[in-house]
Amino acid sequence: MTHVNKINPRRAGKRPGNVHLSLNVNGEDLQVSVAPCKTLLEVLREDLVLTGTKHGCELGECGACTVLVDGQPLLSCLLLALECEGLKIETIEGMAGPGQLHPLQRSFAQHGGSQCGYCTGGMLMTAKALLADQPQPDRAQIREALSGNLCRCTGYQQIIDSIEAAAETMADTATQLTGAGESA
Ligand code: FES
Numbered sequence: 071m072t073h074v075n076k077i078n079p080r081r082a083g084k085r086p087g088n089v090h091l092s093l094n095v096n097g098e099d100l101q102v103s104v105a106p107c108k109t110l111l112e113v114l115r116e117d118l119v120l121t122g123t124k125h126g127c128e129l130g131e132c133g134a135c136t137v138l139v140d141g142q143p144l145l146s147c148l149l150l151a152l153e154c155e156g157l158k159i160e161t162i163e164g165m166a167g168p169g170q171l172h173p174l175q176r177s178f179a180q181h182g183g184s185q186c187g188y189c190t191g192g193m194l195m196t197a198k199a200l201l202a203d204q205p206q207p208d209r210a211q212i213r214e215a216l217s218g219n220l221c222r223c224t225g226y227q228q229i230i231d232s233i234e235a236a237a238e239t240m241a242d243t244a245t246q247l248t249g250a251g252e253s254a
């Protein structure tokens with residue numbers, strides 16, 4: 071589906087010097103007209119009003135701005151939006167399914183993986199990419215994957231607990247689905 075971004079028409083309008091970009095965000099093709107120097111983080115937050123991706127250090131050090139680009143967790147503060155044309159961008163807003171949270175989101179809520187929440191979107195994006203690549207990581211692998219995401223609240227243990235529990239839930243669900251498929 072292609073449509074002109076109507077969320078913020080004042081910012082989406084063409085201006086001299088702007089570049090016109092087609093971005094695929096959370097499965098939707100969106101058109102924006104932005105200054106070529108804008109980062110993906112700025113375009114997501116300011117032009118597309120997807121403010122779940124957080125603006126932390128803007129220096130590539132905190133991980134709060136992590137999004138998935140073609141499935142890879144990347145720091146949106148270090149990417150120009152125009153570098154992302156033709157790539158699939160996923161933000162925290164696209165994580166939950168229709169009417170239900172992603173197992174990682176449920177697990178963070180159940181295990182205290184989120185406190186102030188500022189780091190949580192970036193943590194969840196990183197964790198999602200980890201579990202896609204490595205469905206049952208051990209705690210050391212989870213720690214390694216999260217090494218670029220800083221949290222000033224939790225002490226990290228609850229975040230690691232949350233990801234470990236979500237991995238188990240997702241593995242159980244996959245086993246049940248496989249079993250159901252075989253007995254059908
Ligand atoms: S805002 Fe991008 S790494 Fe901190």
Ligand code: FES
Nearest residue numbers: 185186221222223
């Ligand atoms: S929950 Fe507050 S920074 Fe992580």
